[in-house]
Amino acid sequence: MENRKAIFYVIGALSVLVVAMFFWRLFAVQSLEKKARAQHDAVVERTQLALAEQTRHFLRMTTVPLIWAVRKEMLQDNYGQINEYMASFVKERNVQQIVLVKADGVIVVATDKKIEGSQGASVFPAQIFEKNDIDIIEDKDGNLQVVAPVMGLNARLGTLILIYKPEKIGFD
Numbered sequence: 001m002e003n004r005k006a007i008f009y010v011i012g013a014l015s016v017l018v019v020a021m022f023f024w025r026l027f028a029v030q031s032l033e034k035k036a037r038a039q040h041d042a043v044v045e046r047t048q049l050a051l052a053e054q055t056r057h058f059l060r061m062t063t064v065p066l067i068w069a070v071r072k073e074m075l076q077d078n079y080g081q082i083n084e085y086m087a088s089f090v091k092e093r094n095v096q097q098i099v100l101v102k103a104d105g106v107i108v109v110a111t112d113k114k115i116e117g118s119q120g121a122s123v124f125p126a127q128i129f130e131k132n133d134i135d136i137i138e139d140k141d142g143n144l145q146v147v148a149p150v151m152g153l154n155a156r157l158g159t160l161i162l163i164y165k166p167e168k169i170g171f172d
Contacts, residue, residue, distance in 0.1 A: 048168065051166075051167075052166065055144070055164075055166050056136050056144070059136060059144060059146050059162070059164055060134055060136065060146070063134055063146050063148050063160070063162060064134070066085065066089065066148075066160070066162075067134075067148050067149075067150055067160055069082075069085055070082055070085065070100060070150055070160055071150050071151065071152070071157065073085075074100075074150060074152075074157045074158065075152060075157070079108060079109055082100060082109050083109050086098040086100070086109060086110075086111050087111065089162075090111040094164055094165045094166065094167065095162065095163075095164055096143060096163040096164065096165050097110070097111050097112055097161075097162075097163040098110070098111050098160070098161070098162050098163070099111070099112075099115070099120070099123070099124075099160070099161040099163075100150070100158055100159075100160055100161075101120035101124075101129065101158050101159045101160075101161065102157070102158045103155070103156050103157055103158050105119050105120050105121060105129065106118070106119060106120070107119070107120050107123065108158070120159070124145075124161060128145070128147045128159070128161070129159050131147050131148075131149060131159070132149055133149070134146065134147070134148045134149075135147045135148075139163075142165075142166070143163050143164060143165050143166075144163070144164045144165075144166055145161060145162070145163050145164075146160075146161070146162040146163075146164065147159060147160075147161055148160045148161075148162075
């Protein structure tokens, strides 16, 4: 009878040990999964920040020659050519819209023809027309608005606004 009791104690102790090992292993796996998930999220966040910075750099770099071309055509009152530049440029991936607002505040050329002739301040925040350098502003929808002054020889000719929808990365 004592042999049987000892066997039950051994079996009971082994069962408790197996259950304890199961829960310890479960806790260890969950801990590793949580750590891997945190590392994954950190990599995605760093990648998105790097992409956002590269996108801003690309937009700033791309806008400079576009402004030079627009400036040249504005000085010659050749708005048809500016319209062709914009129509071609807006076909590029993620470019949503391009608008040229003259110094008097009127939208003179736009890829969205419905807003041509209206006041720029009725479509965009008025303070963007005061910018003296290329600036990139994120709007409420997450789009990037590249605001660039078009300068003549001794006066501002207008403001070019390019709206770009950046891509988001996810590694789910």
